[in-house]
Amino acid sequence: MMGLELARALTEAPLDQTSGTLLVAGDPGGSFHLSGGAIVEVTSPGAPGAETLLLRSGRIREADWESATKSSTAGSPIGAELIARKLVGAAELQLICVAAALDGALAVGMGRIDGFSLERGANGCRLAAPQAIEPDWLVREAERRIRALVSRRHPFSPFRTRLSRTEAGTAALDIAAAGERREILLRLNGRRSARDIAFLLGRSLYAVTVEVSRLLMEGLVEAAVPARPKDHLVGPATTAGGLPRRLPGASGVNDVLPLRPVAGH
Structure with a gap:
């Protein structure tokens, strides 16, 4: 937080x-x-x-x-x-x-x-x-x-966790439709983080991190070098050193709140 x-x-x-x-x-x-x-x-x-x-x-x-x-x-x-x-x-x-x-x-x-x-x-x-x-x-x-x-089930650091495709992830490239998911999979080489991919694609850090999280859950991506505990995402202070429970409806790209960005000036 x-x-x-x-x-x-x-x-x-x-x-x-x-x-x-x-x-x-x-x-x-x-x-x-x-x-x-x-x-x-x-x-x-x-x-x-x-x-x-x-x-x-x-x-x-x-x-x-x-x-x-x-x-x-x-x-x-x-x-x-x-x-x-x-x-x-x-x-x-x-x-x-x-x-x-x-x-x-x-x-x-x-x-x-x-x-x-x-x-x-x-x-x-x-x-x-x-x-x-x-x-x-x-x-x-x-x-x-x-x-x-x-x-999410597999929290990770979007800055430090280096990601690579699993064998299943490489095989999925043969059938994956064109789009963000395929573009992310293509660029995971064991040396790049979610942040790196976001910069390469010119895409939102949040959107890329959510998609990578889904790929991890599906077994298509894995951490090339497991992140140390301190490298994980920092959770809300209300947790006693552990990660919070999954929130209802958390958090695909499609559930982002409607933008309400304009100040009353």
């Missing part, structure tokens, strides 16, 4: 209309970019950002991105430039930015948090969401997803 002090700092940010960057030290750590008390971007080395989701997925070509980046200014940020050039729609960009922010918060919350600090007024935002995200919604949804991942 996300650190209580960090979660409190985020959910209290709207009260004083905070603008700046909340830097989280840890592994993988990350940054929460705030504007007027709302979140406009979350980045973490542990999850693909909006730029990666746009480029690796093929939604935007590298040349178009570079051209838009060169033309963007403080008054016309990269997101507005992409929309103006009709490279991506405003609604689609909002969804991608929200997905990236959730993944960033998820990565920070599942990792080790050593501390955090607020740099007021700092503007290190790379690709801001067209409409700001409510901090309390983001914290609740990130924690819901963490609980859902931890409650």
Whole structure:
């Protein structure tokens, strides 16, 4: 679960209309970019950002991105430039930015948090969401997803657990239909984690981790080197050192709550 002090700092940010960057030290750590008390971007080395989701997925070509980046200014940020050039729609960009922010918060919350600090007024935002995200919604949804991942039958670290196909997984490639599952199986070589696969495919860390969990349950994937206990996902503090019981309905990609990301600004 996300650190209580960090979660409190985020959910209290709207009260004083905070603008700046909340830097989280840890592994993988990350940054929460705030504007007027709302979140406009979350980045973490542990999850693909909006730029990666746009480029690796093929939604935007590298040349178009570079051209838009060169033309963007403080008054016309990269997101507005992409929309103006009709490279991506405003609604689609909002969804991608929200997905990236959730993944960033998820990565920070599942990792080790050593501390955090607020740099007021700092503007290190790379690709801001067209409409700001409510901090309390983001914290609740990130924690819901963490609980859902931890409650699965084979919890593992999306950052440290290296994954490989089993013989059954390799055989399944002959009959697997084109799609995310096949793309994940193709890239599991014993050296990559779920995080690595998410970056390679330009896909959500959460979606890839859920699919890998399913593949583990079906015996198509195995941990190349079993993770040490401390490398497992960190469960809610209410458990006494063990993992929580499976929650009802936890947590395929299809049961994600409807997005409600827009702050009342």
